[in-house]
Amino acid sequence: MLELVRRWPSTAHRISLRWRAIRRTRNLHSGRDLLSELSARQLIADVTRPDDFAEHLQKPQTIYVGVDPTAKSLHAGHLIPLLCLFHFHIRGHNTLALIGGATGLVGDPSGRMKERSLSEKTQIESNTVTLTDSIQQFFSRATEYALEKAPFLSTFTQLQVVNNRDWLRELNLLDFLRSTGIHFRVNHMLARDSVKSRMSAHNGITFTEFAYQLLQGYDFYELFRTRGCTIQVGGSDQWGNILSGIDLINKIEGDCAGYNGGCFALTTPLLTTSQGEKFGKSAGNAVWLDENLTSYLDFYQFFLRTTDADVEKYLKMFTLLPVEEIDAVVREHEIHPERRLAQKLLANEVTLMIHRKEGLEAARVATKVLFGTDYSTLHAKDIVKSLINDPRLLRCTEDELLGITLPNIAAKFGLTSSKSVARQLAIGNGLYLNNVPQPDVHFKLERSHLIDGQVAILRAGKNTHLILALR
DSSP states (O other): OHEEEEEEEOHHHHHHHHHHHHHHHGGGSHHHHHHHHHTTTOSSSSSSSSSHHHHHSSSSSSSEEEEOOSSOOGGGHHHHHHHHHHHTTTTOOEEEEEEEEEEETTTTTOOOOSSSOOOOHHHHHHHHHHHHHHHHHHHHHHHHHHHHHHTTTOOOOOEEEEETTTHHTOHHHHHHHHHGGGOOOOOHHHHHHHHHHTTTTTOOOOOHHHHHHHHHHHHHHHHHHHHHHEHHHHHHHHHHHHHHHHHHHHHHTTTTTTTTOOOEEEEOOOBBTSSSSSSEETTTTBBSSSSSTOOOOOOHHHHTOOOOOHHHHHHHHHOOOOOHHHHHHHHHHHHOGGGGGHHHHHHHHHHHHHHHHHHHHHHHHHHHHHHOOOOOOOHHHHHHHHTTTTTTEEEHHHHHHHTSSSSHHHHHTTTSSSSSHHHHHHTTOOOOEEEEEOOOOOBBBOOGGGGGTTTEEEEETTTEEEEEOOO
């Protein structure tokens, strides 16, 4: 115990770390310190003219990040560029999220070795509406989270969500070629990584995809012209597209009085796990930020399962905890890796930011139900709330539940494939009620056996659960 006290920072020391970070954060209105913070959190893959960029950030600027509307909600893979944008947001810069309602109809070739299937217009329009809500909710909840971590950060501007369909649908092809196409050189376009990789592929690249970088470049120019936007943030696969926008702005505005070439690109890493798997994907399914698509429990567990090799990086990227505090937790984690202190902190912080306190509490309760051993502190209403939309939670009547043998219940509600299988499981101490094995095949469930007289937690073997709640 004394060893633990020596190694783990005292409460006073942790408070000191937090206030040191707060004082540093107050200075992050300095552009150089902001870029250093983003770099320390491993949120920068590439950046244009870093010294000029830092000077540019001495005053409030307008920054945007683009979101492809091919999905109906944000997922965990979106978090890196959005959190990078959020660091600008909480330091008083103006922030924009651009949904590609028009470019989504074309398809970005970046990072792909074959052509995308063209999305239906109605699906893109529907996704644009839901993504707008998803982005606004993310920034609203992330702001609440940030204020809890650093209450002095109180001068946020309102995030604005825009749709490039609002200006691209009005473009006339001939006018676009004369005003925009004239500034692009085909040899430079062919040199982009997204194009070169496709040119070497068997099917090549279509003109539609080849022209995508003109459209994204035009987006940057339009936001520069109408909103004074001088910075674009995107994943590292967007580097060439972002540079196309800067080149277009420089060529169109280069002869204008007062223009000094002050536009910048910042890209974030395309994150993969230490095993090389794409971040935010689980068995081929995205980890959504919408609790109706990915439950609180599954979201929490996704981060709780982070490997030791990835957890320090994720703590720095996905939370607003001071880097010094993260370093202290990681040191303690390395001493006692079996406690998974770093993973628990990561899961708690990210779930709190995305799903608020109620989502975090629901995830914790569901974790106790499905992975814990002590049910003494659980309450029926919390169990039901924590597992809403989870297929393991079933509502039933008293007639379906009470006075019936446990093996029959297990078979009826699909915990086991048959009554005989359930009986054999019970005899072998593998059929559990509220985490207690029930070997009696004639054991009948009564209300007194239920948690708060309402909920029964059945388990077959180690990991197969069924939660039955009275209606």
